[in-house]
Amino acid sequence: MPEIIKNGQIVDDAWQVLRLKTDQPPESIELPPDAALFPVSVWKTRKPELLARLETTGVWLASHETPEDIAEDIAKFRIIGIDFPKFSDGRGYSSARLLRERFRFKGEIRAIGDVLRDQLFLMKRCGIDAYAIRPGKDVHAALAGLRGFSETYQGDVDQPRPLFLRRYA
Amino acid sequence: MIRAPAEAAGRFLTTGNVFMYRYDAIDRQILKERVAQHRDQIERNLAGELSDDELRPMRLQNGLYIERHAPMLRVAIPYGQLSSAQLRKLAEISRRYDRRYGHFTTRHNLQFNWPKFEQTPDLLEELSTVDMHGIQSSGSCIRNITTDPFAGVAPDEREDPRPYCEIFRQWSTFHPEFTFLPRKFKIAISGSAEDRAIIRAHDLGLEIVKNPEDETGFRVFAGGGMGRAPMIGQIVRDFLPRRHALSYLEALLRVYNRYGRRDNLYKSRIKILVNSLGIREFTRRVEAEWAYLKDGPSTLTDADFDRFARCFTPPPYEILPEDTPSLTEEAEKNGAFAFWLKYNIFPHKIPGYAAVVLPLKAMGKPPGDITDIQMDGLADLAERFSFGELRVGHDQNLVLANVRRSDLFILWKALRPLGLSTPAAGLLPDMICCPGGDYCGLANARSLPLANAIQERFSNPARLRDIGKISLNVSGCVNSCGHHHVANIGILGVDKNAAEWYQVSLGGRQGNRATIGKIIGPAFTPKEIPDVIEALIDVYFENRTASECFIDTLERIGVEPFRARAYRGRDKSKLARIDNREPSNA
Known part of the structure; x- marks a missing residue:
């Protein structure tokens, strides 16, 4: 079973990520029976079927998509994925913060795609709590990426109060 | 978690003779951890565990470039303030790791041109002993914040910008959401009546202003910038009360991070977003985002501002007579x-x-x-x-x-x-010039020899005095690090058919009336440039009134007489027509 980092530990994880090929229509694609993260387009076109199996259904946001695109459904999910097509595409950081801070999403937010050790600390601060490290990279070594800095200047999802409020308390 | 000592407030009373922000245990610990992180990344890169592409954005955000001849390390000098101890350390580093010199850029940085890649962790560690670093001096992140070099002493100052700079430095350092922006993001702050930080030519410009109730706030400009498509920033908000500064900046950056283009390097700066949405729609999005963030935990109280202001206590001035x-x-x-x-x-x-x-x-x-x-x-x-x-x-x-x-x-x-008593500030030889093709991997022209040829031609003090105040800046490529767009006479090096050409623009300005200069026509060969400048100066001499500077005469009589003289006797068919919108390099 593939290993991912979740809540600061390495765990076995069976969730698949369903990615559509460019010519695959979301309306007619065959839904895998096991636990899977679906593209927003599949969620939107196949909602009745997926609502019937919510325990094994998650959704993932592409980097051009935003939490607003699934606003009314967010609370339904146990798990939402955020795709990083390239590790240097920073839109997912904003999506994660919005999910946590604006939509008060309490479930798992999982980074998928080009997820690398050196970005984990930033991702964590934005509210991402599970990381499917890119295949071919050492997931155990990547754990070190969560331990970056002992203090941070600005507020974030974990610690909303900026350092200047805490420093002289 | 590290705690500041209980007597923390006492730290702000300036001890010794340095009157600038002083790092405390927390700042030092963060910096130490940053150096360790860089060392680890370089080691993993050398061991083949971290690819060059994966290392790239991270080394850039520590100021480390891989340049034409060697790596280049860009050291940040936050808002331009430097202590004697820090400058001595830079001298020492230049001896140990470089060739006994450094290069000051236009954005409060000092660059070392010859460090060895493997030695950069040691170099950064050495720098950290005087609380210095290369953090966010490059990369697609919020860059080193710049301001007026006369901050705290200028007679026309409304308020000292440095405490605000420090607030923004802390906010922008390793910001978790804004470390991978579409492109670089430059902020400049001015606290005086006359803008000396070219805030209108920055991605974000902040002008300290007072409202009718005498509250301090900011006039917010966005979308300015030089480079390939130079633009003057537009007003996003006329008065932003200072307590909301951080939530507003967060909203603005979030709009940029989410909607700025990432498909084309040349269209990814915020100015392109502001222009394509239009300033009204851009502002609407920022304000809509801000509505959620406003009054959140990052709201600053007067007590917070006072604490930052005390980091910049004025030095113990003597009571002296006005006249000397x-x-x-x-x-x-x-x-x-x-x-x-x-x-x-x-x-x-x-x-x-x-x-x-x-x-x-x-x-x-x-x-x-x-x-x-x-x-x-x-x-x-x-x-x-x-x-x-x-x-x-x-x-x-x-x-x-x-x-x-x-x-x-x-x-x-x-x-x-x-050798530091000349030249005169503000006269022709006081040019801004990028390192150009001699050092920079991006440049397509060698700006330095050209700048030197101009300085040589215009070296007679009497003549320089006669020419008076003028700005002449040189950039070696369209990225315009030499700020040629905002110079009275701007010179841009371009590459066409494997030859170097120089495009001349006129009428640029800095300050409150910041203006982008206009290109006068086909580009010249490097040899022609000193003559062309001479011709432009002649037109000024022939037309000026007693009190006019070069730019005043140019504004009054228009570009045409200058253009005509610059090309007089030249065969335009032998000059190069350049379209700067075509990408000619990476």
Whole structure:
């Protein structure tokens, strides 16, 4: 079973990520029976079927998509994925913060795609709590990426109060 | 978690003789961890565990470039303030890791051109011993924040911008959401009536203003910038109360991070977003985002501001008479000193004090270059004459901000052996110029030899005095690090058919009336440029009134007579027509 980092530990994880090929229509694609993260387009076109199996259904946001695109459904999910097509595409950081801070999403937010050790600390601060490290990279070594800095200047999802409020308390 | 000592407030009382932000245990710990992180990344790269592409954005955000001849390390000088101890350390590093010199850029940075890749962790560790680093001096992140080199001393200052700079420095350092923006993001802050930080030519410009109730806030400009598509920033908000500064910046950056283009490097700056949405729609999105963030935990109270302001306590000024008769006497006896006094002294808000501009524009040297001997010498002079502190300006000049007027003559004499008493600030040889094709991997023209040829042609002091105030800037490529767009005479190096050409623009300005200069026509060969400048100066001489500077005459009579003279006797078919919108390099 593939290993991912979740809540600061390495765990076995069976969730698949369903990615559509460019010519695959979301309306007619065959839904895998096991636990899977679906593209927003599949969620939107196949909602009745997926609502019937919510325990094994998650959704993932592409980097051009935003939490607003699934606003009314967010609370339904146990798990939402955020795709990083390239590790240097920073839109997912904003999506994660919005999910946590604006939509008060309490479930798992999982980074998928080009997820690398050196970005984990930033991702964590934005509210991402599970990381499917890119295949071919050492997931155990990547754990070190969560331990970056002992203090941070600005507020974030974990610690909303900026350092200047805490420093002289 | 590290705690500041209980007596933390006491730290802000300036001890010793340095009057700038002082790192505490937390700042130092964060910096130490950053150096360790860089060391680990370099080691993993050398071991083959971290690819060059994966390392790239992270090394850039520590100021480390891989350049034409060697790596280049860009050291940040946050909002331009530098202590004597820091300058001495830079001199020492230039001896140990480089070739005994450094290069000041237009954005409060000092660049080392010859460090070894494997040695950069040691170099950064060495820098951290004086609380310095290369953090966010490059990369697609919020860059080093810049301001007025006369901050805290300018007579026209509304409020000292440095405490705000420090607030924004902390907010922007390793911001978890904004470390992978579409492209670089530059912020400049001005606290005075006249803008000396070109805030309107930045991605985000903040002007400190007071509202009718005398509350402090910011006028917010966005979408300015130079580069390929130069633009003047537009007003997003006329008055932002200062307590909301961080939530508003967060909202604005979030709009940029989410909607800025990422498909085309040349269209990814915020100016393109502002322009394509239009300033009204851009503003609407920022305000809509802000509505969620406003009054959140990052709201600043007056007590918070006071705490930051106390980090910049004024030095213990003496009570001095306004007039300094000895100065007038020395100036009467010594023409060279009188010349320097006329151009290199900036007024000061405390009677009997002056700010002194030291242009790093020695003939035959790249503008902005400084040797280790000059660094050490200046560190000593700053301690002797200016409370152990210096400023770096966007014009690649240094400033001693707090000199007693009665010391000016001894200071000038001490500057001469260091080669720092010339040229005159604001006159033609005081050019801004990027390192160009001699050093930079992006440049397509060698801006430095050209700048030197211009300085050589215009070296007669009497003639320079006659020409008077003028700005002439040179960039070696469209990225315009040499700020040619906002120069009265701007010169841009371009590459066409494997040859170097130089495009001339006229009418650019900095300050409150910041203007982008207009290209006058086909580009010239490097050899022609000094003659072209000569021709432009001739038109000014023939048309000026007694009180006009070059730019005033140009504005009054228009570009046409200048353009006509620049091309007179030249065969335009032998010149190069250039379209700057075509990407010619990476």
